Amino acid sequence: MAENLKFAVIGGGSWATAIAKMLCANVQEIAWYMRNEAAIEHIKVEKHNPNYLSSVEFDTNKLRLTHDINEAVAFADYLIFAIPSAFLETELANLTTSLENKIIFSAIKGIVPETSLIVGEHFHVNYNIPYDNIGVITGPCHAEEVALERLSYLTIACGDAEKAAYVAANLSSNYIKTKITDDIIGTEYAAMLKNIYAVAAGIAHGLGYGDNFQSVLMSNAIREMKKFIKKVHKMKRNINDSAYLGDLLVTGYSVFSRNRMFGNMIGKGYTVKSAMMEMSMVAEGYYATKSAYQLNQGYGASTPIIDAVYSILYEGKNAKKVFKNLTDQLD
Numbered sequence: 001m002a003e004n005l006k007f008a009v010i011g012g013g014s015w016a017t018a019i020a021k022m023l024c025a026n027v028q029e030i031a032w033y034m035r036n037e038a039a040i041e042h043i044k045v046e047k048h049n050p051n052y053l054s055s056v057e058f059d060t061n062k063l064r065l066t067h068d069i070n071e072a073v074a075f076a077d078y079l080i081f082a083i084p085s086a087f088l089e090t091e092l093a094n095l096t097t098s099l100e101n102k103i104i105f106s107a108i109k110g111i112v113p114e115t116s117l118i119v120g121e122h123f124h125v126n127y128n129i130p131y132d133n134i135g136v137i138t139g140p141c142h143a144e145e146v147a148l149e150r151l152s153y154l155t156i157a158c159g160d161a162e163k164a165a166y167v168a169a170n171l172s173s174n175y176i177k178t179k180i181t182d183d184i185i186g187t188e189y190a191a192m193l194k195n196i197y198a199v200a201a202g203i204a205h206g207l208g209y210g211d212n213f214q215s216v217l218m219s220n221a222i223r224e225m226k227k228f229i230k231k232v233h234k235m236k237r238n239i240n241d242s243a244y245l246g247d248l249l250v251t252g253y254s255v256f257s258r259n260r261m262f263g264n265m266i267g268k269g270y271t272v273k274s275a276m277m278e279m280s281m282v283a284e285g286y287y288a289t290k291s292a293y294q295l296n297q298g299y300g301a302s303t304p305i306i307d308a309v310y311s312i313l314y315e316g317k318n319a320k321k322v323f324k325n326l327t328d329q330l331d
């Protein structure tokens with residue numbers, strides 16, 4: 001594989017900012033696309049993103065900042081997408097530059113609502129990107145802890161091990177440890193599903209359930225995740241690996257988890273609309289819940305937790321009553 005292949009980060013949020021920080025520690029220049037022109041100008045002058053992870057200071061000589069997605073795509077060999085899945089297709093609609101021969105890694109933890117596909121499948125089906133040119137970047141890893149340079153772990157998935165290793169090497173540092181896997185489908189579905197379970201954990205907390213119940217909820221969630229992913233893509237995988245169980249735990253328990261925060265507000269009585277307005281970041285678990293529920297109508301996996309969250313968020317069911325019923329289904 002050629003060395004010094006170029007990277008572009010697509011997105012301006014906290015995870016995109018964290019990825020840009022990790023890459024800048026290893027490469028001379030990256031393209032960074034974000035829609036917010038004011039944020040770009042701020043970064044050029046003040047050297048930090050004004051809206052996300054503002055403690056991270058960038059060497060702006062390493063940043064090719066642009067609000068034109070085509071400029072970023074044309075510059076890079078590796079494109080790392082880190083925008084909410086609900087907005088992905090809107091951004092791609094502005095794309096006129098070809099994606100042919102581009103290597104696409106998704107750091108998006110959700111399903112594209114227009115197609116009900118995970119991001120990798122979306123690029124494969126709708127943009128004819130070969131699976132060997134598609135990869136996934138997953139945790140367990142919160143952007144906020146990357147900003148603080150706390151020890152964190154990433155799993156990089158790709159059917160082409162060399163490409164996975166190249167991305168892993170360029171994200172690694174003394175506080176970022178990486179491992180690679182070929183389970184593209186499983187890791188991406190796990191990254192989507194764990195957000196739903198984090199919403200469930202938040203709802204439980206908002207309703208007043210304690211640590212004892214939360215531990216039961218999480219142990220049932222990992223088993224539910226295993227059943228769901230096995231229906232989608234059957235292969236040998238250890239569901240207890242950090243890309244699955246670890247990512248679930250950090251999202252379900254961490255104070256940095258926006259999905260847990262969103263669920264907590266729902267549990268305390270907020271409507272979905274009011275909870276979303278209160279938060280400054282997108283809770284991917286809200287969108288993922290509908291997609292996973294609808295997908296599972298075809299798969300038929302036993303998913304009482306997903307079903308419970310769906311009934312609260314999309315059917316307007318009473319959270320207290322739904323969780324009382326859920327407690328009788330868990331073990």
